Amino acid sequence: MNTPLPSHLLPEIHQREVPAALIDALKARFGDRCSTALAVREQHGRDESAFTTVPPPSAVVFAESTADVADAVKLAAQHRVPVIPFGVGSSLEGHLLAVQGGISIDVSRMAQVLSVNAEDLTVTVQPGVTRKAVNEAVKSEGLFFPIDPGADASIGGMAATRASGTNAVRYGTMRENVLALEVVTAQGEVIRTGTRAKKSSAGYDLTRLMVGSEGTLGVITEVTLKLYPLPEAVSAATCSFPSIEAAVRTTIQVIQMGIPIARCELIDAGTIRMVNAHSKLNLREETMLLMEFHGSPASVQEQAETVQAIADEFGGQAFAWATTPEDRTRLWTARHNAYFAAVQSKPGCRAISTDTCVPISRLADCLLDSVAEADASGLPYFLVGHVGDGNFHFGYLIDPDNADERRLAEDLNHKLVARALSLEGTCTGEHGVGLHKMDFLRHEAGDGAVQMMRTIKRALDPDNIMNPGKIFAW
The missing domain is CATH 3.30.43.10 (Uridine Diphospho-n-acetylenolpyruvylglucosamine Reductase, domain 2)
Known part of the structure; x- marks a missing residue:
């Protein structure tokens, strides 16, 4: 039990x-x-x-x-x-x-791709369509949808939680990539927000209000998304570092120089060991950056060479290329399976997962202190980060029957989020608030802002039937 x-x-x-x-x-x-x-x-x-x-x-x-x-x-x-x-x-x-x-x-049975408008770079889908299914439907048009949280999540759920993922450093989050919605309100009325036009100044931005509302304002039943041309050239690379700090300093330099890197993921040495065991890989068991470059063949080569030179300054080594689709898929699948690799590493465990996001200039301060606390705790953990945009994830692995381990994991979570907030970051970069981060939202936004959210909720859902008890108390 x-x-x-x-x-x-x-x-x-x-x-x-x-x-x-x-x-x-x-x-x-x-x-x-x-x-x-x-x-x-x-x-x-x-x-x-x-x-x-x-x-x-x-x-x-x-x-x-x-x-x-x-x-x-x-x-x-x-x-x-x-x-x-x-x-x-x-x-x-x-x-x-x-x-x-x-x-x-x-809504998982509402899984139709309703229309692909290749000329306008948009697609309209039902909420139960998953991100992989979207890309399968549009790839023949030479297009893709870049938002990729680790799970093959549904588009409706991704919109509701304002999800992002490994490509966010270049392509943004669901907030930037949802153009229009169909929503069922708390009264059972069907409304539409937004259009397929790329911009609008017409009235309140109800689309952005619903994106990230976590089901508390309505049920999303249709989503119109931005698409992007498949890049002419794609190259992935891995680079190992002597320390987490060296990898983070490299990332900060890359972003501050304006290099348009598409993905920049950090995986610490302990997590690499878990990934190797789970995915049958032989990656160097050192802190690693897993990167991807999109563009023309010439621009991809230029970006990669510039990043390699920066990495060299911080002790990066074993810079290795994955240029074939099969090699890239193998690496990114292993990255997306890091959660499952970690859970498998400790049979019977449960992961207490958390994420924060800070301004890129404060990433080293936040991440290094959090790693030191996690190491000192003695709890096993995994660490991955979309460090190109200042977002990272810890998963503390606990025995679900051990109350002391639960308390310790939650204490680490509390300290991590408090640190991120003190550095002008956020309590959650992409997981959402749900139940777990309700108190943190109040500390981040302030009582006045939370009260404004509550006022909106009460106006649109006066009987509090839409996913009540989430984000903030009624």
């Missing part, structure tokens, strides 16, 4: 009644696409976060269209019952948990 989190970290669980009349109405409308089976409910009542003791939702509705989502929300609204959107379940901060009970709306 999993040991619960310390009391000050537990979510406030106030289960609202889900009347039998609502379940009956959902079953009448959706038939066998409304499930109350315990196994299905439990699957939709957990994610990859530290929270393990929250009861599952009372029912799961498998939506196949916007009309399905709207009808489910209308029925829930009549009974003031919470609604929690569900994509693929890869959340790390408790976004999917039914802390106030309610129903889960699974």
Whole structure:
């Protein structure tokens, strides 16, 4: 049995009644696409976060269209019952948990690519389409969608959490790459925000309001995304360093010189060992930068040579190229599987994951002190970072039945985030707030800003049915 989190970290669980009349109405409308089976409910009542003791939702509705989502929300609204959107379940901060009970709306069957507009570099998809499926659908047009969180997440979930990933240093996050949305509101009304035009000055920017709202303002049912031409040339390279500081100083120099590097990932030596064991690789077990360059053959070569010269100044060595698609895929797959490699390294463990992001000039200060604390704690951990934009991730590996290890991991998390905030950074670069970082949001944004968010929430969702208990308390 999993040991619960310390009391000050537990979510406030106030289960609202889900009347039998609502379940009956959902079953009448959706038939066998409304499930109350315990196994299905439990699957939709957990994610990859530290929270393990929250009861599952009372029912799961498998939506196949916007009309399905709207009808489910209308029925829930009549009974003031919470609604929690569900994509693929890869959340790390408790976004999917039914802390106030309610129903889960699974949009994974809404997985159609609705239109590809190659001339305008846009694609419109349903929310259950995953990022890999988007790229499969557009690659024949010579295009790609660059946002790539480690998991093959759903586009709806990525928009809801304002996700990013390894390409963010060049291509930005979901905030910069979502042009328009279709959203079902708390009243079951279907609205559209934004257009396929590249810019607009028309009214409030409701698209940006919904991107990052974590399901607390509505259920996303359609997303229009920016696409980019596949680069003429792509080259990946690895470079090993004598220390984390040397790798970070190299990264800072690369960014401050304005080199348009597409990816710049840091993996510490301990994580390299885990990745080698998991992915059957033989990478040098030293701190490594894994980089990628996009452009013309000449520009890619120039970028790479400039970065190699900078790395040499900081003791970088074993600069190795991965120029074939197969070699690049092997390296990036190993990087994206770092989480699974870490968990496999300690059988039965659970990862308490966290991320922060700081201004690039403060990256060394934040990262090095955090590494020193983690080393001193004695807890095994993994460390990866999208260091090109100042974002990095720790995963502390704990025995889920050991309360002391849980407390220690959460204390490390608290110190890490406090340090990032003191350096004018953020409590989360891409995971989102969910349950886990609610207190940190208040410290970062201030009571006045959180109260403004709360005012917006209450205006749009007066009965507090949209994923309640997330981001901030009602």
